[in-house]
Amino acid sequence: MTQWASKLSQSQMDALWMPYTANRQFKASPKMITGAQGNYLIDDNGRKIFDGLSGLWTCGAGHNRPEIAEAVAKQLTTLDYAPAFQYGHNLAFELADRLANMAPADINKVFFTNSGSEAADTSTKIARAYWRQQGQPTKTRIIGRAKGYHGASWGGISFGGIGANRKMWGPAMESDHLSHTLLPNNQFCKGAPNYGEELADELIEMVALHDASNIAAVIVEPMSGSAGVIVPPKAYLRRLRELCNQHDILLIFDEVITGFGRTGSLFGADAFDVVPDMINVAKQITNGAVPMGAVLAREFIYDTVINAGGADYNIELPHGYTYSGHPVACAAAMAALDILEQEKLVSRVAELSPYFEEAVHSLKGMPFVSDIRNFGFAAGFSIESYPGEPARRPYEIADAMWKKGFYVRYGGDTIQLGLPFTTEKAEIDTLINAMQDTLMGK
Numbered sequence: 001m002t003q004w005a006s007k008l009s010q011s012q013m014d015a016l017w018m019p020y021t022a023n024r025q026f027k028a029s030p031k032m033i034t035g036a037q038g039n040y041l042i043d044d045n046g047r048k049i050f051d052g053l054s055g056l057w058t059c060g061a062g063h064n065r066p067e068i069a070e071a072v073a074k075q076l077t078t079l080d081y082a083p084a085f086q087y088g089h090n091l092a093f094e095l096a097d098r099l100a101n102m103a104p105a106d107i108n109k110v111f112f113t114n115s116g117s118e119a120a121d122t123s124t125k126i127a128r129a130y131w132r133q134q135g136q137p138t139k140t141r142i143i144g145r146a147k148g149y150h151g152a153s154w155g156g157i158s159f160g161g162i163g164a165n166r167k168m169w170g171p172a173m174e175s176d177h178l179s180h181t182l183l184p185n186n187q188f189c190k191g192a193p194n195y196g197e198e199l200a201d202e203l204i205e206m207v208a209l210h211d212a213s214n215i216a217a218v219i220v221e222p223m224s225g226s227a228g229v230i231v232p233p234k235a236y237l238r239r240l241r242e243l244c245n246q247h248d249i250l251l252i253f254d255e256v257i258t259g260f261g262r263t264g265s266l267f268g269a270d271a272f273d274v275v276p277d278m279i280n281v282a283k284q285i286t287n288g289a290v291p292m293g294a295v296l297a298r299e300f301i302y303d304t305v306i307n308a309g310g311a312d313y314n315i316e317l318p319h320g321y322t323y324s325g326h327p328v329a330c331a332a333a334m335a336a337l338d339i340l341e342q343e344k345l346v347s348r349v350a351e352l353s354p355y356f357e358e359a360v361h362s363l364k365g366m367p368f369v370s371d372i373r374n375f376g377f378a379a380g381f382s383i384e385s386y387p388g389e390p391a392r393r394p395y396e397i398a399d400a401m402w403k404k405g406f407y408v409r410y411g412g413d414t415i416q417l418g419l420p421f422t423t424e425k426a427e428i429d430t431l432i433n434a435m436q437d438t439l440m441g442k
């Protein structure tokens with residue numbers, strides 16, 4: 001009898017259609033997580049597994065934080081739900097104000113969603129609404145970037161740039177894509193690479209092709225996560241900002257991974273010193289404990305849409321979710337942000353990043369490692385593939401790591417690390433030693 005069979009019936013194992021998962025492979029050899037504590041997951045054999053991706057880039061403050069549990073429990077017995085449309089509850093306004101104060105410059109209007117995908121849809125809908133209310137309704141096209149990930153909604157798979165996520169469905173929204181910035185010249189570069197700033201100039205060609213009168217926004221992750229941690233070339237984002245300004249195109253940063261500390265700054269916008277027009281966040285906002293996302297927008301965007309709303313009983317932006325600003329999610333976010341601030345986790349990431357950088361780059365020269373990239377507490381390894389089987393070797397590496405007691409992410413031809421912000425140096429050492437042994441076939 002297989003291990004899981006003692007706990008789950010065959011029909012239970014069969015019933016779940018797992019997301020972004022090789023269902024047949026998983027069900028043949030399930031990796032079941034039954035608990036978590038701090039920087040560790042616990043599997044169904046009671047093994048402690050170091051969480052090398054902070055869940056899914058979600059749990060930077062470590063798992064099962066009692067402060068979040070208490071806030072959620074209290075909220076559930078105070079106000080479990082409040083209708084999100086036409087009525088309000090204090091916590092949503094308080095959290096919005098807190099986020100507005102954290103975000104750079106005049107990014108001070110907050111629209112709540114439940115996920116990063118919904119934030120991608122919301123920010124691009126807001127971009128279109130903004131231009132329409134500016135009297136330019138033809139500005140609808142969204143420009144993404146190759147290898148970009150913005151979630152699984154129709155918007156996300158249209159302006160997202162990971163081929164495997166797109167080919168099944170075809171595009172839904174008018175979009176186009178800048179080139180990715182993964183350049184051979186930058187291989188094994190530590191931190192932000194030197195080459196590739198000029199790739200931002202492709203936006204000029206997009207404007208020539210589509211005309212700025214038809215382009216609403218550019219959306220990029222300041223640092224791509226899901227495609228294997230692609231750090232922006234120095235000055236690339238600044239150039240993109242300049243070009244968006246020149247051509248009246250809104251710039252959206254998808255900070256679903258980089259928001260709230262991953263880069264060693266509060267936002268990627270701070271780390272790379274560029275102010276976009278909107279910032280999408282999710283994941284770390286509640287430390288992964290309760291689903292939540294948000295779009296943080298600059299004041300002029302809100303003002304334009306709201307002021308064009310007509311009679312004051314009109315809904316200015318006919319958009320939102322039943323669970324936008326859910327009280328329990330707000331309570332979790334408040335507690336998660338308290339932890340981030342009280343434990344100074346963002347500066348902790350900044351302080352330990354050089355140590356992590358040295359550690360990951362010590363794997364240069366190991367078998368199959370064709371590139372290593374890092375920034376903050378994120379790192380990506382490109383892995384040479386078996387001929388015609390790009391996804392296989394990363395899976396095998398992650399599988400071997402799991403058996404050794406380490407969870408790392410595999411995707412495409414990459415292995416990704418996203419350490420909990422609470423990681424100790426000794427944990428970095430054991431993780432990297434295990435990676436080395438694994439790559440050497442030990």
Ligand SMILES: Cc1ncc(COP(=O)(O)O)c(C=O)c1O
Pocket residue numbers: 114115116117118120149150151152221225226254255256257282283
């Ligand atoms: C940059 C980015 N945007 C959007 C998303 C989608 O978020 P969700 O899975 O919460 O919809 C992700 C998820 O990994 C992401 O990394």
